[in-house]
Amino acid sequence: MPNLLEKEHFKLRKHTRYLTIHRVVEQKSWHQLAYEDRLRRENRKIPKICRKKFFRWHLEQLEARKKFKRLREKNRDESIYVAKQWYYVLKKYPLKPRIEWSFQRVHKLSSKNERIAQELEELMDCAERYALIEHLSDEFLKKQKYELMKINKIEKYHLEVKNNREILLRSQSLAAMKIRIFFEKRKGLIFDINEIIDPEIGNMPIRKFRDVIFTKIMEFSQEVNLKLLKRSWKDEKKRNIVQNCVVQETTNAAFGTIQSYLKTLRTKTSFIAIECMIVDRKLWVNSEQIRLLLKEPISIMCSMESVRMSTEDCETWQEEAMMSVDVLSHEHIANHPFLHPYAFLIDDYKVSPKLTEEELIKMYDDSTHLQIRLTKATKFMTIRCFVLRLESVWLEIERRIRSFRNQLKMAIRRKFTTLLNKLLHDFRKYDRALQYRSIDPSMMLNNKAQVDLMLQNEIGDSVRQFVDVYDKVFEITQHISLDTSQMDTLLQIASLRLSLPQCINDHDHFFQKRISTFLHFVNKKQAKVMASVQKAMDKLKIVQTMGNPQEVETYLTQMAKLRPMLDSLITEIEDLNKFEKAVDIQVSDVTKMRHFVGEIESLQSLFVATSGYYKHVNAFFESRRTLVNIDASRNFIEQFTVQLSVFESSLTTHRAAKHFIAYARNEVDSFKKNFSVAEVMSCRRLLDAHWLRMSEIVGFDLTPYANSSIAQICELGLEAHLQQLKPIAFSAEREATAADQLHSIVTFWSQEHLEMRCYVQWKLSLAVKLRDLHSRVQNDINILKHMTNVEQITDDSLPQWTEWTSRTETILKAWCDTQQKWMRVANIFVTCRDTLTVNDTFTVNDIFILKK
Structure with missing residues (x-):
């Protein structure tokens, strides 16, 4: 047994101690343990009920009560009786002087507080002896009897208060x-x-x-x-x-x-x-x-x-x-299960013209079910403590659902009528084209081309739509009835559809009988168009000479004359191809001409863009120095450069266009060089002092050029002095900005009015938006700290305004703190407003003179 000496710990129920049991120790049975416990309880020494000290205290109490009774009988005078009682108690329990006071064990007090504590402790000792006198003279019993007598006096209300003794005592x-x-x-x-x-x-x-x-x-x-x-x-x-x-x-x-x-x-x-x-x-x-x-x-x-x-x-x-x-808001009520299906009617929903016929029919069926449910709808609806009466709601919804169903019915008929009219229009168009006859070859060939296009793309789709319409008729009539006009239109479409095959055969037979005439006409048309193409190519050779951007206006005039000729030629080529397809012969290939027309269009766009560039450049140079917009010109030049790149990629095979674009790029690069001079000299804040400093740098007087144009400025040749002129222009801008800020500060504080609100309950006026004014003056102080050389460009005194804003910030801060403290405790004085006088607000209102 390897675990014989191992201990087992058992925690006793509802106890904090542990019981340790050794397995090798002999265990007693519970019968033996119970017997030993019984013997131990029977043989223990029972203590005495009363001790000598208790008898001695009881005898002393009886003797003291007899003593007090004798004093009461011998001394009728109350003061003598009390004095003898006090003498008797002090003789038995004297107030002896104390070496150490009880409070000194816990606290260390000052001399003044120590004297007070000693007096309090002496009073407590006297109170203890006085309580002993009250106890021995049965005063406590008398007071208790008096209280019970008061309670018995109102005992007749005993049943009504339900034995609530606490209420009686209170x-x-x-x-x-x-x-x-x-x-x-x-x-x-x-x-x-x-x-x-x-x-x-x-x-x-x-x-x-x-x-x-x-x-x-x-x-x-x-x-x-x-x-x-x-x-x-x-x-x-x-x-x-x-x-x-x-x-x-x-x-x-x-x-x-x-x-x-x-x-x-x-x-x-x-x-x-x-x-x-x-x-x-x-x-x-x-x-x-x-x-x-x-x-x-x-x-x-x-x-x-x-x-x-x-x-x-x-x-x-x-x-x-x-x-x-x-x-009871609209959203809460409308989301209720009773009313949620009718929410779209409450919003007075209108039928959208974009809905399809299937959607309209489905909505019509749903509205029918909703109308049936209205007959069984409850007239009351509960939302928490409220009961909503819905009679007027259901009446209005019933009216709206009838109107809505009529709108759906009209929308379905309108949709179906639109579809029938479109089909009727298409079939009539086919019938007119197939019934057309003419002895003019050009008109008949156009008709033949139109009919071939209809047979290829349109007639088949229209026939399928007609079949779908018959299916829709059956579906729609399951819900609503159709008008007689719609039925008449449907019969007309059916008649045209039945006559369509015969008309196609008749039209083809007529055309085949006269095919030789049409072939002869097409051949003559081909010879005429080819001669026109050759003539146009000879005239377009002039385009190869258009390579100088300076003559762009002349090029645009020539292109305006060539463009109508090209448009007419393209129209003739398209008609010829259409006729060739109608008589089923090889189509003439004019791909080269079409490509050349595309190049002409790109070239004309290039000339238009270049003309706009020259107009912008002239306007730039003619602008006054202070009115020129450098950023807008720079953006325009960047866009024009991008356009040149696009035209260069689309005109790669045109030699004159490539030369034109290269020449235009060089002019753009030379124009960009003027931006640096114009950017410096276009500063609007240059004063006489700045012009004099610039004149000293360049070596001649620049004052006469203060109101000149950009062209005059660029002709002065100031490129070599730009690095020295830039700091002067930057300084002028900075000084002018500081002057504007100072002017804004002066204008604000000269015109700003301090708004006061009068509070009748306190009999004083308090400032409104005082915290905003304090923040504004702090911001103005920071702005004034960073200002320099303002006196040179403005009459306002910077030191004077700096001093004024600092003083104003101090006053406003004190005012804000004072007013905030007042508002925090103001409600205390609401009940004693009569004690407030005008003098109570003098200190606060006195600050109002800060603007003087």
Whole structure:
């Protein structure tokens, strides 16, 4: 047995100690343990019930009581009797001087506080001996008997207070006890909201609910006046006690009633009936009126004469009562399962013209089911404590659903009519084309090409659509009936469809009989078109000479003459190809001509863009120095450069165009060099001092060029001096910006008015937006710190405004702190506003002179 010496630990139930049992030790049975425990309890030494000290203390108490009784009999004078009692107690329990006071073991006090503590401890010793005198002279028993006598006097109310001994002991008088009993009969409430909400009666209109509550409150007030306050008390103290008790109990009752009222609004369901209707595409209930009616009982209870409630608590409870009306919003009501299927009708949904016939038919079926469900719809709907009456809602929805179904019916018919009219138009167009006959070869060939195109792309689709229309007729008539006009249109389409094969055969037979005439006409047309193409190619050779950007206006004039000729030639080629396909011969290939026309269009676009470039350059140079827009010109040049790259990729085979683009790039690069000079010299903030400094740098007077154009500035050759001129222009801009900022600061503080708001309850005026002014002046101080050389370009004194803003910031900061502290404690003085005078606000209003 390897684990013989191993210990096992057992924790005793409901105990913190552990019992250790060794397995090798002999264990006693529970019978033996119980027997030993019984012997141990029987043989133990029983202590004596009474000890000598207890007998000695009892004899001393009896002797002291006899002593006091004898002193009472011998001394009728109360002062002598008390003096002898005190002498007897001090003789037996003297007040001996103490070496160490009890408080010195715990605290270390100053000399003054130590003296006070010693006096207090001596008083406590005297109090202990006085309590001994009261005990020995049975004064405690007398006081207890007196209290019990007062309780027995009002014992006749024992059953009414339900053995509530605590209430009896707390009652100050019989009148106070009657007041307490009066409120206990009413369950500590002004009215019981559960009695008003009777499930047997059901819900009641909200006005009646409000009136019932008012009636209950008035009955309560009358009972209080008749039963509690009607009696005239001769004793003023008694009257004040009664009034205080009534105020306290009424306030508690009002608080409990308000809490019960709010809890009922939150938890109970369906006891307030209200009307609901549809107004302006929304479900509407008179929420504002309901809020007023629900908060009115709270306002009346808080304003009762015997109720003491703070204004803040009353407003909080009123807001909580009004919050229960939030569930009556349109969104909450419309999402209810009863009304959700009809939400689109409440929004007065209009049928969209983009809907297909299948969607319209489905909506028509759904509206039919909704109309049937209206006959079984419930007339009431519950949302928390409210019961909505829906009679007017269902009547309006029924009217709207009838109108909606009529709209759907008209939309389905309109869609079907549109489809029939389109098919009728198409089949009539086919019939007209197939019935056409002419002896003019060009007109007949055009007709033949049109018919071939119809047979290839259109007629087959129209026939399939006609078959689908017959299927739709059956589907639509399952829901609505069709008009006679629609049926007539359908018959016309069917007649045209039946005659279509015969018309196609007749048209082809007519054309084949005269095919030789048409072939001869097409051959002559080919010879004529080819001659026109050759003539146009000879005229277009002039395009190869257009390589100088300076003559771009001349090129545009020539292109304007060539373009109509090309457009006419392309039209003739397209007609020829159409005729060749109609007589089924090889189509003439004019691919090269088409490609050349495309190059002409790109070349004309290049000339237009280059002409715009030259116009922009001329406008740039003619602009005045201070009015030029460098950024706009730079963006325009970048866009023109991108256009040149695009044209270069599309005109790779045109030699003159490549030369033209290269020449234009060189001119653009030379124009860009003017930007650096124009950017420096176009500064609008240059003053006479700056022009003089620039003149010293370049070596000649630049003052006459202050109002010159960019062309005149660029002709001066200032490129070599740009590095020295740039700092001067930058300095001018910075100084002008600082001057503008200073002018803005001066303008703001010269025109800003300090708005004051008068508070009648405090009899003083406080500044509005004071914190914003303080932030503004701090920002202005930071701006003024970074200003330099402002005096050179403005008449305003920078040091003077710096000093003024610093002083203003100090005053505004002090004002803000003072006003903030006042606002924090201002509510304390609402009840003592009569003590405030005009002198109380003198210090604050005195700061108002800071703008002087």
